[in-house]
Amino acid sequence: MSSPGEDRTAPADDAECEAQRPLVNATHPSSARVYDYLLGGKDNFATDRSAADRIEEAFPAIRIGALENRRFLLRGVRYLAAEAGIRQFLDIGTGIPTSPNVHEVAQEIVPEARIAYVDNDPVVLAHARALMVSDPRGSVGYLDADIRAPEAIVGSDLVHTVLDFKEPIALILSAILHFIPDEERPEEIVRTFIEALPPGSYVLASHVTPEHEPRLRPASAAYREDGVRTRPRTAGEFERLVFAGRGLDLVPPGVVLVSRWRRGPAEPPAPTPAEVSAYGGLAKLPG
Ligand SMILES: C[S@@+](CC[C@H](N)C(=O)[O-])C[C@H]1O[C@@H](n2cnc3c(N)ncnc32)[C@H](O)[C@@H]1O
DSSP states (O other): OOOTTOOEEOOSSHHHHHHHOOOOOOSSOOHHHHHHHHTTOSOOOHHHHHHHHHHHHHOTTHHHHHHHHHHHHHHHHHHHHHTSOOOEEEEESOOSOOSSOHHHHHHHHOTTOEEEEEEOOHHHHHTHHHHTOOOTTSEEEEEEOOTTOHHHHHTOHHHHHHOOTTSOOEEEEESOGGGSOGGGOHHHHHHHHHHHSOTTOEEEEEEEOSSSOTTHHHHHHHHHHTTOOOOOOOHHHHHHHHHSSTTOEEOTTOSEEGGGSSOOTTSOOOOOHHHHOEEEEEEEOOO
16 A cells, blocks of 8 residues: 555556556455455455455445445436536546446547546556556546545646546545544545535535444454544434535435435336445535
């Protein structure tokens, strides 16, 4: 894991890529690779698979929850591009590419859309090239940085090259804030991002919750034993953490289980709340 404040942009050529790429730690699980495995991806190691298997032993529906979170994220991006008129996205905690990615969904609707991706996992950085294939009419950039250094992200040249902070931006915090324990002051991190957003911007976020499934806690404990700390939060804690400040106005239906957020009629029936165990919401800053 890179340290907070590190600011490595996606490299321009292979040589630079090798020189800048940090060593991937294959002996300890990473949240990006565990999530990739849960979603059926191939960019993971034995240590990630065994960590995911231990989580799944405690909480057998974990893959359903991961898929529902991903569906929520993409529904939210579609809403932002198609209905809210958003053209710019700042996606923190991007994850290993999982098609379709945020830029693919946004640029299918608005080819000129501009997306700045941010993550601190070396495997995500290694795939930055795949992430960065933008529609020529739009723009996509990738920044290797830690959410716990929000000033470095909102002040980075890369982010300002891709995004125009005079126009509305959708800040995406999908399935990342539960990796920030209370002692790392997640509310200050979120506030720094939200204060940097121009008027009329949006905030989309999702978060694991312990409220519907008692087995979430042993699953979280198993993950912690493998070195990944998580802090599941209740709906109230999540709403206060992300959506309480700067006059944010929640888009209906508000903070709900990710499976219930504007689920389309063509989608399969929603799994149970216990299986989903994650809340999501989307809110607008005053314009
Ligand atoms: C569960 S994945 C979510 C991926 C994607 N946002 C989604 O919802 O499908 C969490 C991502 O957050 C990233 N992450 C975790 N802690 C981070 C940190 N401190 N700074 C930046 N990224 C972080 C991980 O590397 C991983 O890619």
